[in-house]
Amino acid sequence: MADIAISHLVKTYPGGKERATDDVSLNISDGDFTVLLGPSGCGKTTLLRMLAGLEFPDSGSISVGGRDVTYLPPNKRNMSMVFQSYAVFPHRNVRYNIGFGLLMAKKAPEEIARKVAWAADLLQLTPYLDRLPAQLSGGQRQRVAVARAIVMDADVLLMDEPLSNLDALLRLTFRSELKKIVQDLGTTTVYVTHDQSEALSLGDQVAVMRKGSIAQLGNPLDVYDAPADRFVGGFIGSPPMNFINAAVSGDGDTLVLGEQRLRAPSILRSFANNDVVLGVRAENVSVDTTRSSGDIPATVLVVEPMGSTVLLTVDVDGQSIKVQAPPTFRTEPHETIWLTFSPHTMRFYDGATSMALEAK
Ligand SMILES: Nc1ncnc2c1ncn2[C@@H]1O[C@H](COP(=O)(O)OP(=O)(O)OP(=O)(O)O)[C@@H](O)[C@H]1O
Ligand SMILES: [Mg+2]
Structure with missing residues (x-):
């Protein structure tokens, strides 16, 4: 089980005047898709990086499936992450890029080949496996980043604005595809975006963040219908409330x-x-x-x-x-x-x- 309990997380970066996350508490049920939504600088990436083990909080705790993981290194958490800028290796082909994490985890070559083929099929990348990232479109490169994360069979999938590099039309198409893939996998997912329409369309629950805190947590319809404060009403919806x-x-x-x-x-x-x-x-x-x-x-x-x-x-x-x-x-x-x-x-x-x- 990958229930996540985030409790009173406080994080201030060295030299930072304000808290990047300020007493954030959030529960995520196993298999749920949770979206962290908020304007630039509100602490979304920081919270995701603490979940991944790439940053540690000053205080507070994170547990997954009842196990305290707050200070565990990333490789002891069984989570995989898609980063805000899709970090693919430019001189390696798509096949290598997708299998990279499995290679690092010293998986058997047959298993790597099987999983890469599976993810490539799911993300419609099979024809491009031998190409270099530079020979792909932005949307295909983004798919490589997602494929690389899902081959890891992680308990938790963390995604930081995975659609941000795509143009408007591709974003819409890939958004629906991503929703289907994650639904079918049933993996607990935490997804960061500053795009309110993405949050409404993807999330089982949405945490609207503001200045390091959660302004409202709820299912997308409730948050849209009954904003807890004017900030949430003004941020969610197009046009705003x-x-x-x-x-x-x-x-x-x-x-x-x-x-x-x-x-x-x-x-x-x-x-x-x-x-x-x-x-x-x-x-x-x-x-x-x-x-x-x-x-x-x-x-x-x-x-x-x-x-x-x-x-x-x-x-x-x-x-x-x-x-x-x-x-x-x-x-x-x-x-x-x-x-x-x-x-x-x-x-x-x-x-x-x-x-x-x-x-x-
Ligand atoms: N490595 C760092 N060192 C110092 N301050 C940082 C660092 N990373 C982030 N911050 C600060 O912490 C706050 C939260 O940043 P964070 O990256 O979590 O925001 P975000 O919500 O992901 O924003 P965006 O939508 O622009 O990606 C910001 O004020 C930011 O300037
Ligand atoms: Mg960010």
Whole structure:
């Protein structure tokens, strides 16, 4: 079993002013695909390298299958890693590059040949086994890096932005292939990315990181649907979640948006007379060219046809938000349109702390 328990990991690099990871705790079930997601510098690679044994923490612990591995060297952990820059040997052919780890582990030549053939087949590299990396496309080179990791039969697969060197289209194709391969292998996987769409599409669970800490941990749908704070809502989703300053009326029944009034969901009862921030996803606002009761007027600023939808940037009482309209929706800048917010998709945040409000 390869359950991973990461507990209170703290790491400061020599000379570093801030903690690269700051009290990170995370449990990963055997066979799960966990994504570490966050902006550049938030500590994703550092956390992955501590899992691999390439860095040691200042304090905290890592155990795998109940065994404390915190200070074990990499070769005693049975994990294999795909690095952020695919480090293939340029003067060795694909066959050698894929089998390299097995060669180092002094496996028998027949076993190496069998595993290399298996991984090459899985990653569609069989025709290229005798080529040098320079004779491959970026996507094929990336496949070599993944093949080299999966031949090791590791308990845990660690991947650091394995798709980052690919162009947008290849990323999409390889993403689905990678998901299928890892699903079929059933290996516990920890995958680092700063791309929110990759995190949503691949992860069984997503840990959204910020400045060395985990801001939210959950399954992708929950994290998308109910961000724990404004940072997570702004980082996940394309476009990011809209945030609108609002106030709750004295009786707690009404949400006041500038001149506009909406019925306040019950969670706001205990926030009467308080300023709040309304968080709403672009696809959860419906738009109309004619007014119905309860609608909020908005002035169209920008119209961006996206194919399957039209993305509108609109002004609501001096605040700019993005909403999604059906592809057939016709409007022009400066026109007034009417918005409906569906109550069950509205999220609320504390203006000062940015944390999600919870019913008191
Ligand atoms: N070897 C190092 N020595 C000193 N500081 C480091 C070292 N490696 C990383 N850091 C610092 O630790 C913090 C976390 O870095 P890390 O590489 O883990 O971020 P990341 O989330 O992987 O970012 P990216 O998305 O850019 O790869 C950053 O502030 C970085 O500058
Ligand atoms: Mg990194």
